Amino acid sequence: MKIIVTGGAGFIGSNFIFHIMKKYPDYGVVCLDKLTYAGNLSTLEAVLNKPNFRFVKEDICDRTAVYKLFEEEKPDVIVNFAAESHVDRSILEPEVFLKTNIIGTATLMDACLKYGIRRFHQVSTDEVYGDLPLDRPDLLFTEETPLHTSSPYSSSKASADLLVLAYHRTYGLPVSISRCSNNYGPYHFPEKLIPLMIANALNDKPLPVYGKGENVRDWLYVEDHCKAIDLIIHKGREGEVYNIGGHNEMKNIDIVKMICRELKKPESLITYVADRKGHDMRYAIDPTKIHKELGWLPETKFAEGIKKTIEWYLENRKWWQTIISGEYKNYYEKMYGNK
Ligand code: NAD
C-alpha cells in the first residue's frame, strides 16, 4: 500500500505519518508539503531516512508537480492534510486560504481521477458547521448539521468539502471526509491556543485570552484523530462524512488556567484582549456515526493528554523556540501588538 500524505510536515499530518509508519511498517509513505511557515522538515527527522518514506517539497496547487508525483508513485490512498489552518491568519489575509484549501484540494482530486486511486480522504473540520450557543448543551454537530461557516478559513474548508462530495457524485471518485474538533498534542504550531499559552507561560509573557475566554472548544488528543483517520481510510464507506470528537468541551479560560497550574505560573499572566472577529462561541461534535460504524472511541483523557503535551513542550524547547524566534515574531507583533 502506498499513501501520499499532504501537509505531513505540519501538526496533525506529521503525527499521522508517525502513526501509520509504526503500525504498518510495510506501507510506503510519501509526504507532499510546501513547507509554508507552518511546515517544519525537522519534525519528520525520525522518518526522513527510512527506505519506505519519501519527502517531496511541492505545492498542492501546482498541477504539473502533483501529476508528476502521482505518475512516479502510483499511490493507492491520498490523505489531504495540506491547508492553511489558522483562523486568525484567514481574517488578516484570506486569499491564500482560498487557493490552498480549495484549488489545492481540487488539483489533488484531478490527479486522483487521472491516475486512479483507491481512496481520496479529505481532512476537514468541525468549523464547517459554524457554532452552537453556550446555553444549549443538548445541541451537538452531527454529519447532517447544515454547513454554516463564520471565517474565511472555515468557508474555504466547507467549499473543499462540497467539491470533494461533488467529485464523488459527478466522477465517482472514491472519497471520504472527516470533520474533527480541536486537536492538541506534540508538534502543534505555537500560534494556536494551547501551545501559544504553554510557550508564553514558560517565557513569563502575557497570556492573551480573546474576549471573556468563555468560548468553548471540544478538545481531542492528536493521536486519537490519527487513529480515526486510519480506520476511515481502511474501513470507512466511500462518499461518507465522519465526525470525530471526544465529548470534551472546555472553556478557553479554563484551559489557560489549567496550563498556569501545571507550569506553576501565576494567573496574573492572563490578559484579556480584543475578541476575534466573528468568533465562534461553541463547538461540540457528536461522534456516534464513527463509533457505531467503525468502533472508534477516543483513548486519551484530557487530564492525561494535556500533561503529556506540556511535558513534550518542556522536553522539546528547541523545536518551538526556533519557531517563535524566526519569521513568526512578525506575525505575533501584527496579531497581538496593539490588542
Ligand atoms: P498545520 O498548519 O499545522 O499544517 C499544515 C501543513 O500543510 C504544513 O506542513 C504546511 O506546510 C502544509 N501546506 C500548507 N499549504 C500547502 C500547500 N499549498 N501545498 C502543500 N502543503 C501545504 O495544520 P494542522 O493543524 O496540522 O491541520 C491539518 C489539517 O487538519 C488541516 O486541513 C486542518 O483544516 C485540519 N484540522 C485541523 C484541526 C486542528 O485542531 N489543528 C482540527 C480539525 C481539522
Ligand code: DAU
Ligand atoms: O475546531 C477545529 C479547528 O480548531 C481547526 O479546524 C483549526 O485548524 C484549528 O486552528 C482550530 O481552530 P480554533 O480557532 O478553534 O483554534 P485556536 O487555537 O486558534 O483557538 C482556540 C480558541 O482559543 C478560540 O476560541 C480562540 C481562542 N484564542 C486563541 C488564540 C490563538 C485565544 O483566546 N487567544 C489566542 O491567543
